[in-house]
Amino acid sequence: MSSSQFLHPGDALPSAVIAASKNRKIAFLVGSPLSMQESADAPQVPGVSGMVALIREHIPVELQARFDAEREHNKPNEYQWAMRFLQGRGDKTAAEKVVREAVLRARLDRKKDGVATDEQLDQDYLGWALPPATEHLGKLLVERADTFGPVLTTNFDPLISASIKMAGGDFHRTIVVDDSPFGHTTVSRNSTHIVHLHGYWRQSATLHTSVQIARERKRVAAELIQLLQDHTFVVVGYGGWDDIFTQTLGTIDGDRHKDVDILWAFFNNEEDAILEARYRTLFEKVSNLRGNTGLRCYKGINCHQFFPELRKQLGASSAFTPAVQSTVRPSAVDVGATSKGTIPTASTPPQTTVTPTPVPSAPEISAAPPAAKDSHSKPTSSKALPFAAAALIVAGMAAVWPSASKGVNNDVIVIPPPRNLRTVQPQPSTNSPLPAGGTLKTVRQQHQVAPASDAERGTRVSQLPWGRYAFIPMSAVPTYNADTSIYGPIREGIELHRARTDGSLYLVGFADASTIAALAYPRPAPIVISPTPSGGRTQVASIPVSRLATAEVRMDADTRVLVLHLN
Known part of the structure; x- marks a missing residue:
């Protein structure tokens, strides 16, 4: 049967996805092109040619001539061949070393x-260079969490996870390198399940050669069949290796599995006969699906154009303000600073939980903090505020004010209040500002704190002694709790003081005059601080952790800042 009977033009794919989403949820299977930039000189995970060149660098010099000679005879599957060549001549972890180096090339x-x-x-989400396809996929998964997900990938890198975090969402990651079931994982309503079918770049085995990826995995195959029957699958940037996914498709019976609906995107925009010849092996494996509508194929799909176009047709451009304007930057990510939410950045310390904490996204703002007006809330008298705050604390809830940014929809996820070591008391209304406006030296004197010792650094907040101060990365503040790790001086680190007198915890940073003034009010506008003096932020602000409701990391011009929402 000629492929011309079921190949469709690329511009038809977004419409097909949208139509399918009205009936059931959309799952994605994505491959290596989503980790590659459109610009060859940008930070990125290398493609096939780049990976083969990287593998060659790990081959002993005396064997590189032989590697080059044999490579000419293994062009059709040169990546798998190259990995096999390396594994046969290197140490046991040779492949993992190559994968690690390749993934770290996507660091900004x-x-x-x-x-x-x-x-x-891995958890420094803003430190990764996101290609357009991955960036927009992450936003799509967050904006339409009820419509899209899970995501299956053969990639080893954390870019999809980072894109979800940067868009303000949450994820649960499952790494499948053996025959283990994965489909029964329970994730929260706004969380995306990411399944790495060939392993992960750290603390995991990785599958590369034909022997590794083609081995039988019956439990994984059963999970895939269940997913295929419950979801419409959109396959993008995946060439159809002889792995567990294509093997599973080959076992599907077109009559017994009538609910299977697969939309497969091919990059090549060639004549049907040429494209069919190029992917003949794949088409032969899925011949049982070609005669019906279970498999629809689309040609001429550039993943970096497809995902932005899909979001556009879904109306995302008018319903959602992007949290990231550009993903390839010298050292930081362009993120705004008015919406309430959290976006992690910098070097995030190790976490004890498997599933990361939800973090909302953030549209752009000006350098000045937004006005204190809450357009969605009724006025609250200063007399009633302490009682309301106490009720929130007893209930264990975090106060999150609606975003003042126009056009932002569902970009706030409530984060529990910090779990401090002492009972959090409601902040009384006062006209006296918190300790601020002096120097770091004077604030440290007020709190009677000295630097944490070498032995105390790297431990948790709960282990920071009274009368000590340490640093936590800005990215750790949004998910701050008693288990947050503390350090010595670090880049973009916020000082954390534990007062000698009563053990109270304070975040200390630099703020401008309007922020200092706002701290005098019981319900201030979002407070903007930076770890070092910058622009108009030259005064030192000391903020009790007990007042912290939510936090977010943003970019203000060329400065990364921390936006705090206080009780």
Whole structure:
């Protein structure tokens, strides 16, 4: 049967996805093109040619001539061949070393990463260069969490996870390298399940060669069949390796599995006969689906254009203000600072939970903090405020004010209040500002704190002694709790003081005059602080952690700032 009977033009795919989404949820299977930039010189995970070149660098010099000679005879599957060549001549972890180096090439600024651990880099979401396809996929998964997800990928990198976090969402990651079921994972309503079918870049085995990826995995296949029957699958940037996914498609019976609906995007925009010849092996494997509407194929799909176009046709441009304007930057990510939410950044310390804490997205703002007016709330008298605050604390809830940014929809996720070591008392109404306006030295004297010792650094907030101060990354503030790790001086680190007199905790940073003045009010506008003096932020602000409701990391011009919402 000629492929011309079921190949469709690329511009038809967004309409097909939208139509399918009206009947059931959309799942994605994505591959390596989503980790590659459109610009060859941008930070990115290398493609096939780049990976083969990287593998060659790990081959002993005396064997590189042989590698080059044999490569010419293995062009059709040169990546798998190259990995097999390396694994047969290197140590046991040779492939994992190559994968790690390849993934870290997608870091925005390797020099600034310093001595951060792989775990810290993995969770430093704003430190990754997101290609357009991955960036818009993440936004799509957050904006339409009830419509899109899960995401299956053969990639080893954390870029999809980072894109979801940067868009203000949450994810749960499952790594599948053996025959383990994964479909029964329970995730929260606004969380996306990401399944890495070939392993992950750290603390995981990775599958590369034909022997590894083609081995039988019956439990995984059963999970895939269930997903295929419950979702419409959109396949983008995936060439149809002889792996568990294509094997599973080959076992599907077109009559027994009538609910299967697969929309497969091909990059090549060639004549049907040429494209069919190029993917003949794949089409032969899925021949049982070609004769019906279970498999619809689309040609000429550039993933970096498809996902933005899909969002556009879904109306995302008018319903959602992007949290990120550009993903390839010298050292930081363009994020605004008015909406209430959290976006992690910098070097995030190791976390104890498997599923990351939800973090909302953030549209752009000006350098000045937004007005204190809450357009969605009724006026509250100063007399009633302490009682209302006490009720919130007893109920264990975080106060999150609606965003003042026009056009922002569902971009706020409530984060529990910080779990401090002492009972949090409601902040009384007062006309006296918190300790501010002096120097770091004077504020440290007011709190009677000295630097944490070497032994105390790297421990948790709960272990910080009274009369000590340490630093926590800006990215750790949005999910701050008693288990948050503390450090010595670090790039973009916010000082954390534990007062000697009563053990109270304070976040200390630099603010402008309007922010200092706002701290005198019981219900201030969002407070903007930075870890170092910048622009008009030259006064030191000391903010009790007990007042923290939510936090978010933003970019204000060229400065990364922390936006705090207080009780």
